[in-house]
Amino acid sequence: MGVEVVYITHPACLEHLAGSGHPERPERLRAFEAGINASGVSAKRLASEVAERKWIEAVHDAVYLDNLRDFSQTGGGIVDSDTWVDSSTWEAALRAAGAGGMALREGAEIALLGVRPPGHHALRRRAMGFCFLNNIAVATAEIRDRGEKVAIVDWDVHHGNGTQVAVADDPGTLYVSLHQSPFYPLTGLLSETGANGTTVNLPFPAGTGGDVYRQAFARLVGPIVRQFEPDYILISAGFDAHVDDPLADLSLDSADYGFMAKKVRQAAPSAPVIVFLEGGYDLAAIETSAAAMVRGLVDDWNEPTGVLRTSPPEAFTVVEEAEQIFSTFWRL
Ligand SMILES: [Zn+2]
Known part of the structure; x- marks a missing residue:
C-alpha cells in the first residue's frame, strides 16, 4: 500500500482502572489493537512518551494538573459518579496526552x-465522562503553536464538550462532531458555530444509522473539511455509535467506520491523520470497526452492498438544518 502507519500506545494505558465493573476498561484498548492487526495494514509500534507539561498547560490549569497528580499518587478515589482515579491514572493520562505529540x-x-x-x-479544570486530560486538544495546541491548521473530526457518540470549549474561539481549528442528542453531556447543539463556522455539531436522534451519516459526510463534513484545507486531521475515534454499544442508541455498523475514515481522508489527502481512541464499550464492535477504519484510512475499503439502513426521518432533518446554518460560512 505504501502508506506509512504508526501505532502508538503504552503499557501504562492498560493499568488505569476506572472502577470495578466500569465499562471504560483496559480490554477496550486490546480490542482496538486487535482491530488494527485484523485490518491487515502493518503499523510500526512505538511506546508513547509522557506529554510535555507546556502542551498540557495550554489546555489545562496548572492547579488542576497538580491536584490530579497528587490525588492519583496518594491512591485516588471518586471524581464524579462515572469518573474514578487510581494510583496509575496520572501516568496513564500523561502517556495518553503525550501520544499526539509523539505522532x-x-x-x-x-x-x-x-x-x-x-x-x-x-x-480546563475538570475531569468528567471517564476523561482527565484532553489528549486531542493537547496535540492541537502543539500543532497550532507552529501556525498550522487542524481539523478535528469527532465521531464518538458523545459530544466532545471539552474539545469544543478548548478550540471554539480559534478560527485555525475546525471541530466537527457527530453525536447522539439529547444525550450525555447535553452539549453540542446545531446553533454552536464557533469562530466563523469552525464548530460544526451534528446532533442526531436515537436510532440514527449509516444512511444519514453518508448524507452528513457528503453534504457537510467532506465539503467543510476540504474547504478548511487543514494541515492535520485529528480524529476523536470513539466506537460507541455502533449499534451494539451498550451505552448509547445510534445504529452504525462496523463498515460505517471504514466509510467515515475514507471520506475524512479524501477531504484532505495530503494532511497527516492522527487517530485518538475515545469511547466504545462493546469489545467486538471496537475490533471490527477499528479494522474497517484503518482500511478506510489507507483507501482499502469498499462500500458493502445490500445493507438496509433506516434512520428516523428527524435524523435527515438534522442534516438539512445544518446545511442551512453552515451555508452562511461554507459553500455547501
Ligand atoms: Zn463516547
Whole structure:
C-alpha cells in the first residue's frame, strides 16, 4: 500500500482502572489493537512518551494538573459518579496526552493512538465522562503553536464538550462532531458555530444509522473539511455509535467506520491523520470497526452492498438544518 502507519500506545494505558465493573476498561484498548492487526495494514509500534507539561498547560490549569497528580499518587478515589482515579491514572493520562505529540515528531502519514483514559470530555479544570486530560486538544495546541491548521473530526457518540470549549474561539481549528442528542453531556447543539463556522455539531436522534451519516459526510463534513484545507486531521475515534454499544442508541455498523475514515481522508489527502481512541464499550464492535477504519484510512475499503439502513426521518432533518446554518460560512 505504501502508506506509512504508526501505532502508538503504552503499557501504562492498560493499568488505569476506572472502577470495578466500569465499562471504560483496559480490554477496550486490546480490542482496538486487535482491530488494527485484523485490518491487515502493518503499523510500526512505538511506546508513547509522557506529554510535555507546556502542551498540557495550554489546555489545562496548572492547579488542576497538580491536584490530579497528587490525588492519583496518594491512591485516588471518586471524581464524579462515572469518573474514578487510581494510583496509575496520572501516568496513564500523561502517556495518553503525550501520544499526539509523539505522532507529530514521528511524522507518519497515519498515526493510530491506542490510548486511555480517553480525553474529549476533559475540561480546563475538570475531569468528567471517564476523561482527565484532553489528549486531542493537547496535540492541537502543539500543532497550532507552529501556525498550522487542524481539523478535528469527532465521531464518538458523545459530544466532545471539552474539545469544543478548548478550540471554539480559534478560527485555525475546525471541530466537527457527530453525536447522539439529547444525550450525555447535553452539549453540542446545531446553533454552536464557533469562530466563523469552525464548530460544526451534528446532533442526531436515537436510532440514527449509516444512511444519514453518508448524507452528513457528503453534504457537510467532506465539503467543510476540504474547504478548511487543514494541515492535520485529528480524529476523536470513539466506537460507541455502533449499534451494539451498550451505552448509547445510534445504529452504525462496523463498515460505517471504514466509510467515515475514507471520506475524512479524501477531504484532505495530503494532511497527516492522527487517530485518538475515545469511547466504545462493546469489545467486538471496537475490533471490527477499528479494522474497517484503518482500511478506510489507507483507501482499502469498499462500500458493502445490500445493507438496509433506516434512520428516523428527524435524523435527515438534522442534516438539512445544518446545511442551512453552515451555508452562511461554507459553500455547501
Ligand atoms: Zn463516547
